[in-house]
Amino acid sequence: MNKKTSLATFGLLCLLGLWLLVGCSKKEETNEAQPSAPATTAAPTAAATPIDPSTVASVSGTVKFDGAAPKASKIDMSQDPACKGTNTAETVVVDGGNLANVFVYVKDGLGDRTFAVPTQAVTIDQKGCQYHPHVLGAMTGQNIEIKNDDQTTHNIHPTPQANREWNESQPPAAAPLEKSFAREEIMLPVKCNQHPWMRMYINVVKSPFYAVTGPDGKYEIKGLPPGTYTIAFVQEKLGEQTQKVTLAAKDSKTVDQSFKAQ
Amino acid sequence: MEDGRRARPSSNRVGTAALGCPAEPSSAVVRSSQGAKPLKSLATPYNRAHHRFAVFVACATFVLIIAGALVTSNDAGLSIPDWPTSFGSFSVPPLHGGIKYEWSHRAIAGSIVLLTISIAAWTWFADRRRWMKWLGVAALCTVITQAILGGLTVLMFQPPWVSSAHAAVAQTFFCIAVTIAMFTGRRWVEDAPQIEVDTRRPSLITLTLLSIFVLYVQLILGAMFRHHGMSWWPHVANAAIVAIVLIWTAIRALWQFSKIEAVRRPAILLVSLLIVQLCLGFAAFLTRVAWGRDAVQPELSLVISTVAHVAVGALLLATAVILAIQVWRQVPVSSQDLVRSRTQNPVAV
Numbered sequence: 001m002n003k004k005t006s007l008a009t010f011g012l013l014c015l016l017g018l019w020l021l022v023g024c025s026k027k028e029e030t031n032e033a034q035p036s037a038p039a040t041t042a043a044p045t046a047a048a049t050p051i052d053p054s055t056v057a058s059v060s061g062t063v064k065f066d067g068a069a070p071k072a073s074k075i076d077m078s079q080d081p082a083c084k085g086t087n088t089a090e091t092v093v094v095d096g097g098n099l100a101n102v103f104v105y106v107k108d109g110l111g112d113r114t115f116a117v118p119t120q121a122v123t124i125d126q127k128g129c130q131y132h133p134h135v136l137g138a139m140t141g142q143n144i145e146i147k148n149d150d151q152t153t154h155n156i157h158p159t160p161q162a163n164r165e166w167n168e169s170q171p172p173a174a175a176p177l178e179k180s181f182a183r184e185e186i187m188l189p190v191k192c193n194q195h196p197w198m199r200m201y202i203n204v205v206k207s208p209f210y211a212v213t214g215p216d217g218k219y220e221i222k223g224l225p226p227g228t229y230t231i232a233f234v235q236e237k238l239g240e241q242t243q244k245v246t247l248a249a250k251d252s253k254t255v256d257q258s259f260k261a262q
Numbered sequence: 263m264e265d266g267r268r269a270r271p272s273s274n275r276v277g278t279a280a281l282g283c284p285a286e287p288s289s290a291v292v293r294s295s296q297g298a299k300p301l302k303s304l305a306t307p308y309n310r311a312h313h314r315f316a317v318f319v320a321c322a323t324f325v326l327i328i329a330g331a332l333v334t335s336n337d338a339g340l341s342i343p344d345w346p347t348s349f350g351s352f353s354v355p356p357l358h359g360g361i362k363y364e365w366s367h368r369a370i371a372g373s374i375v376l377l378t379i380s381i382a383a384w385t386w387f388a389d390r391r392r393w394m395k396w397l398g399v400a401a402l403c404t405v406i407t408q409a410i411l412g413g414l415t416v417l418m419f420q421p422p423w424v425s426s427a428h429a430a431v432a433q434t435f436f437c438i439a440v441t442i443a444m445f446t447g448r449r450w451v452e453d454a455p456q457i458e459v460d461t462r463r464p465s466l467i468t469l470t471l472l473s474i475f476v477l478y479v480q481l482i483l484g485a486m487f488r489h490h491g492m493s494w495w496p497h498v499a500n501a502a503i504v505a506i507v508l509i510w511t512a513i514r515a516l517w518q519f520s521k522i523e524a525v526r527r528p529a530i531l532l533v534s535l536l537i538v539q540l541c542l543g544f545a546a547f548l549t550r551v552a553w554g555r556d557a558v559q560p561e562l563s564l565v566i567s568t569v570a571h572v573a574v575g576a577l578l579l580a581t582a583v584i585l586a587i588q589v590w591r592q593v594p595v596s597s598q599d600l601v602r603s604r605t606q607n608p609v610a611v
Contacts, residue, residue: 089558153361157419167340194341195360
């Protein structure tokens with residue numbers, strides 16, 4: 001192969017590589033051009049297992065934090081003048097010993113029951129360059145509506161382990177994005193690479209039996225059929241704790257939990 | 263070519279006329295045995311403009327490495343979700359938050375591609391040395407590879423192996439840019455090499471090549487840690503090996519060949535940069551691993567220490583490459599040892 005042929009071959013290979021790469025990029029753009037379509041379609045679910053409403057029980061309680069509450073880190077939002085939010089991190093939110101933003105769900109005990117996916121979407125709002133809520137629960141296949149109420153562009157970038165990763169930007173006043181996740185995943189991180197302090201967690205479960213503790217640390221899970229269940233309490237930094245509870249028909253039990261300071 | 267150069271016998275200092283070094287002095291016009299007609303010479307005259315442009319490309323590449331390090335340290339790599347466009351367009355987006363780091367990096371990278379095309383074309387047409395022409399082509403290939411890796415890292419959401427390859431190829435390109443600047447310099451083109459034969463084992467050239475190897479391993483380990491593909495400890499553990507090899511190399515170079523300026527200077531720089539780099543590595547460890555583990559956003563101390571660590575790492579690798587090239591040019595291994603080793607290990611042809 002002479003010099004000219006080598007150069008020509010090399011040039012062609014480079015062009016081919018660039019063409020393939022741009023092709024990949026265009027494919028991504030095509031996906032981005034349909035923001036209203038869910039990114040992952042839910043697997044067709046079997047008919048929901050009926051639950052006798054006259055026997056349903058509930059479980060509620062308070063999640064506490066043992067020890068001195070950690071001081072919330074300050075956020076420096078000065079890199080974007082349009083960000084005028086609360087400048088405190090929400091990693092561990094404790095108020096009067098009550099722990100907020102703990103995801104509580106029935107981890108085990110539901111057997112092979114299937115549940116109807118709610119038609120109503122859950123909402124994530126980007127406001128003050130922070131996510132509201134900080135911890136969200138949703139069922140597999142349920143629509144998640146993502147709004148941007150800020151006067152700046154955000155990018156929404158979930159980094160899942162079990163679901164498909166995606167990264168889309170959302171300028172101010174843009175139409176809400178609608179997404180869903182096909183597989184169960186607890187504490188799925190979502191971040192904005194433009195504002196690195198912006199982080200939240202989506203919890204995707206197969207059943208509707210979940211709750212997120214409020215600022216008072218309280219939660220309530222209603223409509224459970226009688227049975228023995230493992231209730232899991234998951235906090236983004238403090239990890240997971242579980243408790244077993246047996247519910248008879250129409251029971252209303254209190255299951256409190258506490259996390260120790262690390 | 264190397265064998266011809268290595269077959270330098272007897273005296274500790276030899277002349278350069280018969281040297282088959284990559285760059286022969288431009289004054290050395292080779293003539294035929296009859297003396298009638300000059301043979302085609304591979305030498306090239308010093309071209310100040312070409313050299314200055316090559317230095318500019320190397321400096322601009324260093325700026326690009328800093329810009330890339332800023333993107334990673336500020337966790338802004340995916341702040342623009344598409345590539346090669348930025349938010350579907352080639353125009354400048356609003357430069358707030360992480361976008362300013364990512365877009366600036368893309369803009370500088372685009373300029374470097376154009377600069378590399380220019381230096382490769384200039385070298386191809388202006389430099390008489392064939393290997394220099396191909397070095398320019400190699401620079402172009404590397405920068406195209408780098409651009410493709412940069413695109414892949416965005417489109418594939420920064421898989422550690424792609425991002426680490428992007429980091430490693432960046433420094434490879436920087437080394438090529440630096441060597442082009444050196445090979446086009448007046449000292450390389452016009453000055454005669456001060457040859458001293460290396461009789462010790464391991465030879466200095468072996469040590470310099472080992473230095474480059476351990477630095478490359480260190481670069482990949484560091485990049486993998488930075489891009490969440492590996493724990494921090496392999497990078498820290500290898501730092502000790504890097505320090506030992508580089509100090510050994512520098513001491514050998516300064517102890518034995520301190521009279522050769524082209525070897526002495528990079529050897530001193532190598533040790534100086536190593537000391538700075540170890541301090542910066544310690545600072546980066548503190549700000550990222552010890553103190554910054556639970557930080558809600560990249561702290562300024564983390565950004566400064568990690569970016570400086572990357573930048574000095576690039577300078578260290580380039581210095582090791584320069585030292586190796588100068589040692590290869592100025593400090594040949596003694597021919598007696600080569601002959602002896604070949605006698606002991608005969609090669610079937």
